[in-house]
Amino acid sequence: MASPAFQVETVHLSQFREGSARERADFIRVLGDSFRHTGFVKVAGHRVQQTDVDGAYEAARAFFALPEETKRRYQVPGGGGARGFTSFGSEHAKDNPVGDLKEFWHVGQELPAGHPLHAAYGDNLWPEAEVPSFKAHTLALYHALEDCAGTLLEALALYLSLPERSLADMILDGNSILRLIHYPALKDRYLEGGVRSSAHEDINLITLLPAATDSGLQLLDRDGVWRAVDGLAGEIVADAGDMLSRHLNLKIPSTTHRVINPDSAEAVRYSMPFFCHPRPEVVLDCPEALLEAGEAKRFEPITAHAFLMQRLREIGLI
Numbered sequence: 529m530a531s532p533a534f535q536v537e538t539v540h541l542s543q544f545r546e547g548s549a550r551e552r553a554d555f556i557r558v559l560g561d562s563f564r565h566t567g568f569v570k571v572a573g574h575r576v577q578q579t580d581v582d583g584a585y586e587a588a589r590a591f592f593a594l595p596e597e598t599k600r601r602y603q604v605p606g607g608g609g610a611r612g613f614t615s616f617g618s619e620h621a622k623d624n625p626v627g628d629l630k631e632f633w634h635v636g637q638e639l640p641a642g643h644p645l646h647a648a649y650g651d652n653l654w655p656e657a658e659v660p661s662f663k664a665h666t667l668a669l670y671h672a673l674e675d676c677a678g679t680l681l682e683a684l685a686l687y688l689s690l691p692e693r694s695l696a697d698m699i700l701d702g703n704s705i706l707r708l709i710h711y712p713a714l715k716d717r718y719l720e721g722g723v724r725s726s727a728h729e730d731i732n733l734i735t736l737l738p739a740a741t742d743s744g745l746q747l748l749d750r751d752g753v754w755r756a757v758d759g760l761a762g763e764i765v766a767d768a769g770d771m772l773s774r775h776l777n778l779k780i781p782s783t784t785h786r787v788i789n790p791d792s793a794e795a796v797r798y799s800m801p802f803f804c805h806p807r808p809e810v811v812l813d814c815p816e817a818l819l820e821a822g823e824a825k826r827f828e829p830i831t832a833h834a835f836l837m838q839r840l841r842e843i844g845l846i
C-alpha cells in the first residue's frame with residue numbers, strides 16, 4: 529500500500545509569478561513539500577507555449593523517421609552523446625547492462641562564439657538539410673523550459689529559506705540539455721530484457737518533462753510501489769536529480785523513475801526531458817544555512833563537471 533501522504537501535487541506557476549503574497553507562499557509550500565516527499569511535482573500555468581512543444585515533437589518525429597545511416601551521421605564519436613544523435617540501445621541505467629529501448633537527440637546550450645564557455649560546451653549539431661525547422665523549434669523549447677526551470681528553482685530556494693536566486697543562478701548559461709527521445713514500437717526494435725527506460729535517477733539539478741505523447745512514466749514511491757506520474761497535456765512534470773539532492777544534503781530526494789514497456793507492440797512514444805544543469809565550474813556543496821544543529825555534510829564538495837563525468841561513465845555514454 530502506498531502511504532497516504534504520498535501525492536505528486538500540481539502547482540500553477542502563474543501563482544508564483546503574478547499572484548498575491550498569499551498565493552506565492554502557497555505555491556512555494558506546495559511545490560517544496562511535493563518535491564521533498566516525492567521528488568516530483570507537476571507544473572501548470574507556466575509560460576511554455578504548446579506551439580513550442582508541438583513544434584519540437586514535430587521536428588523529433590521527422591528526424592527519427594530518417595534512415596539509420598542518415599541519423600548516424602549526427603553521432604559524435606567519443607562525444608558521450610552530449611550533442612546530436614545517440615543510437616538505439618546505447619544508454620543503459622547504472623544497474624542494468626541491457627540498453628534502453630530508445631534513441632535520442634541532445635540539444636545543448638547555444639552560446640555565442642566569444643562566450644567563455646563556448647569551447648567547453650562545443651557546438652550543437654543541426655539536421656538542417658533533412659529537417660530545416662529542427663533548430664528553431666528545439667531551441668525555442670529549450671529556452672522556454674530553461675526559463676521555467678529558473679523560476680521553479682527560485683521557489684524551491686525560498687522554500688528552503690535560501691537566497692531567492694541561489695539555485696537559479698547555478699543554471700545561468702548552464703550545461704543543460706534538451707533530450708528528444710523516440711521509443712520505437714517494440715515490434716520494430718527490441719533487445720531481450722530491455723525496457724524503454726530502466727529504473728534510474730536523473731544526474732542533474734531538476735528535470736522538466738513536457739507531457740509525453742503516451743503514458744508509461746512511473747516513479748518509485750517510498751513504500752517501493754511503482755506509480756504512474758504522467759502529466760496531462762499542457763502540464764510539465766518536474767523531478768529532482770542527484771545534483772540537487774547532493775547539494776541539499778539529501779533534503780530533497782532524487783526519486784527513482786522509469787518508463788515501462790507498453791502492452792501493445794505497435795505503440796510508439798516520444799518524450800522531451802529538459803535536464804537542467806549548472807555551469808561546469810559550479811560547486812555542489814550544501815549551504816551551511818541549510819544544516820540543522822549537529823547535522824554534518826554527507827558529501828565532499830564537487831564541481832558539476834566532475835560529478836557529470838563520473839555519472840556518464842557509469843551509464844556507458846563515455
Ligand SMILES: O=C(O)CCC(=O)C(=O)O
Nearest residue numbers: 709725740745787799801
Ligand atoms: O521518457 C520519459 O518520460 C522519461 C525519460 C527519462 O526519465 C530520462 O530520459 O531520464
Ligand SMILES: [Fe+2]
Nearest residue numbers: 728729730785
Ligand atoms: Fe529520467
